Amino acid sequence: MRTLMSHTETQSMEMNWVDVASRNVAGIPTMTPSTVKWISQSVLYLCQFLGQNSPDPRQWQPLEIHAWHQQLLQTVSAVTANSYLRGVKTLCARLYKLGHLTNNPTLHIPYAPEPPAQPKAIKLGTYRAMRSAAQTTRDTAIIDTLWGTGCRITELTTMALTTLELWAENDKHCMAIQVRGKFGKARYVYSDAAKSIADWLNERPTDRTHALFTTQHGKPLTTNAIQSILRKARISANLPKNTVANAHSFRHAFAIRMLDAGHDISAVSAWLGHEDPTFTARVYVIRREDELRRKYFNHNGHNSHNGHNGRY
Numbered sequence: 001m002r003t004l005m006s007h008t009e010t011q012s013m014e015m016n017w018v019d020v021a022s023r024n025v026a027g028i029p030t031m032t033p034s035t036v037k038w039i040s041q042s043v044l045y046l047c048q049f050l051g052q053n054s055p056d057p058r059q060w061q062p063l064e065i066h067a068w069h070q071q072l073l074q075t076v077s078a079v080t081a082n083s084y085l086r087g088v089k090t091l092c093a094r095l096y097k098l099g100h101l102t103n104n105p106t107l108h109i110p111y112a113p114e115p116p117a118q119p120k121a122i123k124l125g126t127y128r129a130m131r132s133a134a135q136t137t138r139d140t141a142i143i144d145t146l147w148g149t150g151c152r153i154t155e156l157t158t159m160a161l162t163t164l165e166l167w168a169e170n171d172k173h174c175m176a177i178q179v180r181g182k183f184g185k186a187r188y189v190y191s192d193a194a195k196s197i198a199d200w201l202n203e204r205p206t207d208r209t210h211a212l213f214t215t216q217h218g219k220p221l222t223t224n225a226i227q228s229i230l231r232k233a234r235i236s237a238n239l240p241k242n243t244v245a246n247a248h249s250f251r252h253a254f255a256i257r258m259l260d261a262g263h264d265i266s267a268v269s270a271w272l273g274h275e276d277p278t279f280t281a282r283v284y285v286i287r288r289e290d291e292l293r294r295k296y297f298n299h300n301g302h303n304s305h306n307g308h309n310g311r312y
Helices: 007-015 017-021 033-050 062-072 078-097 124-133 137-149 195-203 223-236 247-260 265-272 277-284 289-297
Strands: 165-169 172-180 186-191
Touching (some): 017 033, 062 078, 124 137, 137 186, 137 195, 137 223, 247 265, 247 277, 265 277
Antiparallel strands (some): 172 186
């Protein structure tokens, strides 16, 4: 027999909109904790602007949300303001799709223009130094996996033995493994430098978890633990503190490396798990003037000025 809930209990359930949006039509969570946290923070800032104690997207108006976004632009960068707006847009889009909203109040609110992205990619020498300084076989495998696949650090924690494929091809150790990206979307990532993965599997503790990367006690590694592993590798390699060596810098390096190797933009976009290749192009295809000049004069023998040092 169904138990009737009080008005207060019903209202409390209705107010948990972020939790509602984080689930699919079957009520199964499909968002990562980091995505839920990002959306919750964005909604909190909007509610503070609107004077709402609890978020109620059914009461939000486009002009009010636009005014909030404009106010954000007075205190934070366009990238940050757009990120908060994107969080609110994501919430409303999902609630509308699930049928909780009759219209999407954020649909026609534009983002602010952003400066061209300049992703900070880890350098090949830094990667090699960190790899050599890694303290364990597992740590080496983690560094190699970030370098070879371009996956997000949160995706690294979703790698499972049940989807892992290892094989040898042309003297290379190859790997394919499934990850879960933003909003729980699954895709495969690949690496042709997976010998360290095979080495790690020989040492990996036997346990009931399917996680590829675990602690010495067999528990799945967290993103914080992986960040700590990278930090220790950087310190052990005696690299300066300001050296670009965080987990996301491996992803940037992967994207730029693949594009420079001549791979199709749509393929690189799919490998990165981007929804739209135009986003990949906007972030990674733009190059600084010094990079463009270096690439031109080092391409197809254009590595000299034919002896002319001055202007023609």
